Amino acid sequence: PSKLAFTLWSVETMRHFGMLEAQVLAVMGFTPQWDAAGRVIGIEAIPVAELGRPRIDAVISATGLYRDQFPNVMHWLAQAADQASTLDEPDNIIAANSRRIEQALLQRGLPAAEASLAARTRIFSSESGAYSTGLEDATLASDSFGEAADGGQDRAAGEEKLAELYLDRMQFAYGPDSQRWGEKATVNLYAEQLRGVQGAVLSRSSNLYGMLTTDDPFQYLGGLGLAVRHLDGQSPELYISNLRDADNPRSETAAGFLARDLRARYFHPGWIKSIQAEGYSGALEVLGTANNLWGWQVTAPETVRSDQWDEFKAVYVDDKLDLDINQWFEQHHPQAQAQLIERLLEAARKEYWDTDAQTLQQLAQRWQDLAERHDVVSDNVKFSEYVEQAASGFGLAAPASDAAEAQSEASDAPMQQVQGQKLEKQQAQP
Template structure:
């Protein structure tokens, strides 16, 4: 670092720094949030750079969280093995996103700097008096098969309704996706095939596809299907077109029926939708296009005024557009041309003009009604008994 323009004293101080983390007051490496927002990046190295940017603040010696990114990069270049300690069995590697946020993020940052993937080890010391060192590969994949693909774990979880479904989707598959992005050397194609077999093909005959599709669980199922489609679109999961059409079609129908599940993998402008739409059946693709346009608030061009059919509802009318659906992934034009209408938008119904003669008759009728009511009130007031006066 002295050769990069730093003084010898500053270079020596930077070289001695060993503890790096977030800026003071910040929390998390940011890797978990980025993997969840899969439409915000295209290359894994983008996430690695985000990790280096967030974690490049030094602590110790005379440093109190100041930005030291150059020193952090030099430290990353020398890492060949990384460790993650597990002092508790409360959380595993796949039911909490901190593990891949830090350990996976560190691996991705080193890979981005050096081109090599550091060896990763898990320090298992949850049991007092016993400490083991286990490779990340066996710990991670053992947890995948021992818990999340295990019918003895899945069946009781189904008894918890939506909470159980959410655990399967948000707290398992989302974290498997995080490990996929940060350590693709460990999460291979077979992992996605086995998850698909258990959760969507019902390999254990537990009724999981029906469980995930019922009531509020349908949002979880849509979220899980979207992760599979994103994994296929980004090239992590290799599968055949028929599988994409079947699973993608079910995802499209769930979105049309229930709306988007509010996931970072299902943002209405996510590139995955444009990739998926041409692979779907025509009806599914068209219905999905309308649902996504509705979510984006895009404009659709009506071919003729006769295609707008107002249906009065308490002074408002829903304008139903019988127009060509905008392509999935397309956005609204910068300017709104004449004859366009927002999908499903409510507009005030224009009131029909009333002739002047009718207006005069309505006014006179209102005045007559008011006079009659006033006279009736006076008459009833006179008929009411007067209170007796006390003698003086």
């Protein structure tokens, strides 16, 4: 690639001791310098001949906690981008991007000194004192984006609204001049730097935390992919730097990593039984998983498959694993199952989940039953209307005239004896 983005988290860095930061320096073609005590005291550009490839541009998204806890590391990463922007080398894409952005900013009226500093800036975070992208709440308010005037779905308009929220929240710059850290330019510099990003990377260094344990992964990695898709018209590849096994570090696609998380944890009877033992808090954990899967669906649709929503319903509504799941929800937190079903129905209403009218009717009737018996209320008016339609079997029955015509044609057609194999339903093997 010629341009990558990395999202840096403080807790991850505490676990992996700077592995992802080392990857950032490596792609830009720099190596750290240490003192006798093992502290980083500088960086050094690797000569192109030794590097054996062109330098790769790197844009860095830092969480609020990372910004607060690792300013010393951010300093050296900012210096690497600054120095690479001034190296006179053939095929130096970092310098070429800095020159291009500087010219674009000059044309938009920025003073020369401001444009030069901004063009050499590659690190961005939220405003000082802020600790989220805003996507954790915005994605759950699914009636507030992507709604077309005719009652259908306008996916592009919905993504544009969420992408602009992310870019607005994460545009505070941390460049070569630390005295200017946390400033916001008159133009969205983060958006300018994200243009052309081909891949984005997040690390996972613990089996305790996966892609769905909190809303942060989809906020930061998913949000980054959403922003690039909004700016360039296509999604970057999303990668997980999998550092869970220190002896076998590897890079994986986010979609593959998420699929394994679902199979190995959230659809696994062992995990579900353990979470059931937690009662009320366990039900909240399951609901949070559904909400976070929805967050990935909205920000990075390519990471979530329709059959994964099928399986979510099969496990947590149909009780596919024979774990008395509905009774457990009813005993400990029926509202959590109702909200989980609301998320499933919203996935269908927003045209992310491709399922049939019978499935929707079953879910809608279960939601209505829980709502009536446990005082469940949704403030999503569009969802409420959708539930009424789905529960009544909208889309199940053929129009009366069509049904009568089909029945008439069937009665007139001559009967024909056929022979062949007969399919019989078999009990699925565990």
